[in-house]
Amino acid sequence: MASRSEPFVPAAELPDRLRIVKRWHVGRWLAAAVILALLALIGRAFAQGQIEWAYVLRFFTVPAILSGVANTVVMSVLAMTLGIVLGVLFAIMRMSENPVLRGAALGYVWLFRGTPVILQLLLWFNLALVFPAIGVPGLFEARTVDVMTPFAAALLGLGINQGAYTSEVVRAGLIAVDAGQYEAAQAIGMTRLRSLRRIILPQAMRVILPPIGNEFISMIKLTSLASVIQYSEVLHNAENIYYANSRVIELLIVAGLWYLIIVSILTPFQMLLERRFARGAANKR
Amino acid sequence: MDAPLVSIRDVRKSFGSFHALAGVSLDVAAGEVLCIIGASGSGKTTLLRCINQLVELDSGAIIIDGELIGYRRVQNRLYPLGEKEIARQRLKTGMVFQRFNLFPHMTALENLIEGPVQVLRRDKAQAMREARELLARVGLSGKSDSFPADLSGGQQQRVAIARALAMRPKLLLFDEPTSALDPELVGEVLAVMKELALSGMTMIVVTHELNFAREVANRVVFMDHGLIVEAGRAADVLSSPREARTRAFLAAVLG
Numbered sequence: 126m127a128s129r130s131e132p133f134v135p136a137a138e139l140p141d142r143l144r145i146v147k148r149w150h151v152g153r154w155l156a157a158a159v160i161l162a163l164l165a166l167i168g169r170a171f172a173q174g175q176i177e178w179a180y181v182l183r184f185f186t187v188p189a190i191l192s193g194v195a196n197t198v199v200m201s202v203l204a205m206t207l208g209i210v211l212g213v214l215f216a217i218m219r220m221s222e223n224p225v226l227r228g229a230a231l232g233y234v235w236l237f238r239g240t241p242v243i244l245q246l247l248l249w250f251n252l253a254l255v256f257p258a259i260g261v262p263g264l265f266e267a268r269t270v271d272v273m274t275p276f277a278a279a280l281l282g283l284g285i286n287q288g289a290y291t292s293e294v295v296r297a298g299l300i301a302v303d304a305g306q307y308e309a310a311q312a313i314g315m316t317r318l319r320s321l322r323r324i325i326l327p328q329a330m331r332v333i334l335p336p337i338g339n340e341f342i343s344m345i346k347l348t349s350l351a352s353v354i355q356y357s358e359v360l361h362n363a364e365n366i367y368y369a370n371s372r373v374i375e376l377l378i379v380a381g382l383w384y385l386i387i388v389s390i391l392t393p394f395q396m397l398l399e400r401r402f403a404r405g406a407a408n409k410r
Numbered sequence: 411m412d413a414p415l416v417s418i419r420d421v422r423k424s425f426g427s428f429h430a431l432a433g434v435s436l437d438v439a440a441g442e443v444l445c446i447i448g449a450s451g452s453g454k455t456t457l458l459r460c461i462n463q464l465v466e467l468d469s470g471a472i473i474i475d476g477e478l479i480g481y482r483r484v485q486n487r488l489y490p491l492g493e494k495e496i497a498r499q500r501l502k503t504g505m506v507f508q509r510f511n512l513f514p515h516m517t518a519l520e521n522l523i524e525g526p527v528q529v530l531r532r533d534k535a536q537a538m539r540e541a542r543e544l545l546a547r548v549g550l551s552g553k554s555d556s557f558p559a560d561l562s563g564g565q566q567q568r569v570a571i572a573r574a575l576a577m578r579p580k581l582l583l584f585d586e587p588t589s590a591l592d593p594e595l596v597g598e599v600l601a602v603m604k605e606l607a608l609s610g611m612t613m614i615v616v617t618h619e620l621n622f623a624r625e626v627a628n629r630v631v632f633m634d635h636g637l638i639v640e641a642g643r644a645a646d647v648l649s650s651p652r653e654a655r656t657r658a659f660l661a662a663v664l665g
Contacts, residue, residue, distance in 0.1 A: 303511070305507060305509055305511035306511060306513065308464055308505075308507065308511065309505075309507065309511035309512070309513070310513075311464060311497070311500065312462060312464075312500065312503075312504065312505040312507075312574070313500075313504075313524065313525035313529060313573070313574075313577055314497045314498065314500050314501045314525060314529040314530075314577065315497065315525075315528070315529055316493050316494060316497050317493060319528065319529070323524065323528060324513055324524075327515050328513075328514065328515055402515075404515050404557075405514045405515045405516065405517075405557035405558065405559060406514070406559065
């Protein structure tokens with residue numbers, strides 16, 4: 126039914142040429158003005174503040190910082206890899222028909238999601254207080270302090286904690302795959318594990334990848350927590366330098382810039398991976 | 411007379427308090443085409459899924475090609491088979507689903523060779539040759555490199571039939587293969603199924619396509635409330651049903 130307030134205008138009564146006048150977008154101009162003003166104020170404050178930009182530049186590429194950057198990247202990649210391996214494993218256990226495996230996976234997620242990462246890092250690093258020696262009797266044995274280096278403790282702490290979160294992400298992806306896919310895989314004689322590997326996981330990847338990318342970026346910054354157990358990542362090394370020269374803010378800016386650079390470089394990889402697993406998807410975006 | 415390819419004996423299955431199958435017995439001979447008709451909830455799809463072990467029986471037995479399905483029998487005891495054994499038994503049957511269930515991340519050709527290469531460990535080049543022949547047989551020779559998302563429903567279902575055939579099963583199960591299709595696409599799928607039936611494939615087809623049943627099926631089974639109400643030659647069951655419930659169903663379907 127036609128609206129009563131808008132009387133029907135026959136097309137014949139319209140003039141031939143009608144010009145559409147551009148909208149003014151007052152809000153956009155106003156927002157731009159306010160934000161530019163704020164940026165100028167902040168810029169001026171920092172320019173006049175007690176920051177020696179020369180120090181930022183000088184320390185940006187010193188060997189201690191560069192090796193810290195390398196350690197940050199190495200730890201992020203390794204801990205995330207461990208996290209993904211554990212995450213897939215525990216997600217599959219959680220979806221298993223075996224109640225013991227389900228329970229174990231549930232317990233793992235509960236324990237490592239339920240405690241702060243920094244506490245887990247400290248526990249791993251101080252494992253020697255609980256077990257002075259570790260090893261398999263008769264095969265090998267070592268003093269825990271020699272094994273549990275800052276590197277090993279950071280890798281275990283960050284990786285195992287990440288696994289608990291990743292397993293939930295992977296589980297969400299597995300649930301998102303249509304039940305008919307499991308049945309079709311079974312119908313051509315696949316066992317559960319083979320159908321997971323060949324049919325279900327490749328499809329689940331589409332759902333899993335964006336949150337995993339998110340978590341990887343989190344992980345890059347989370348490695349900074351390992352500074353408390355003496356792992357020499359970029360923040361730890363920056364701190365060591367400013368303990369010596371008191372240029373606290375300058376070195377924090379150096380570390381901050383490096384985090385931004387690492388994240389900016391690694392982000393496009395996520396898009397590449399997402400494109401790879403969009404194979405066969407109706408809307409390739 | 412030869413032993414039937416499929417023997418179903420007093421099969422029962424409940425989901426909670428709902429009796430999906432309340433004691434079904436049925437024999438299917440090699441080369442026979444059997445259509446199962448009935449209202450939704452009558453148990454026909456559950457019966458199909460029991461044959462393919464997508465659903466476990468509560469009681470009763472199914473024998474396919476002389477082999478008891480799902481269990482190993484030692485005297486009077488039945489021991490449940492492991493997952494690998496069940497997967498091996500499933501190789502005797504192929505299944506075509508209502509919603510096609512093609513693997514969306516694989517091309518049509520990859521869908522066809524997945525089972526032969528990954529499960530049967532056949533030579534990949536050989537499997538690809540056979541897959542191309544099968545795609546040609548279902549009228550899709552030009553579509554080997556298409557992804558399911560780029561195919562129409564009718565084309566997807568024909569790929570799904572070819573995928574089932576690629577495993578060289580002795581028995582094909584169809585679960586309402588045309589119910590999810592637009593009306594104008596039903597014919598192309600039924601044509602492929604008819605060609606298969608004429609080639610001697612043993613088929614159990616759950617369907618609402620009564621014309622297909624009349625034309626192609628050797629036998630028609632009408633199910634209601636988890637029981638077989640009436641079974642017999644297609645012409646008899648569909649044209650002159652003996653049971654009142656069959657008549658009521660046919661009247662409702664034919665309008």
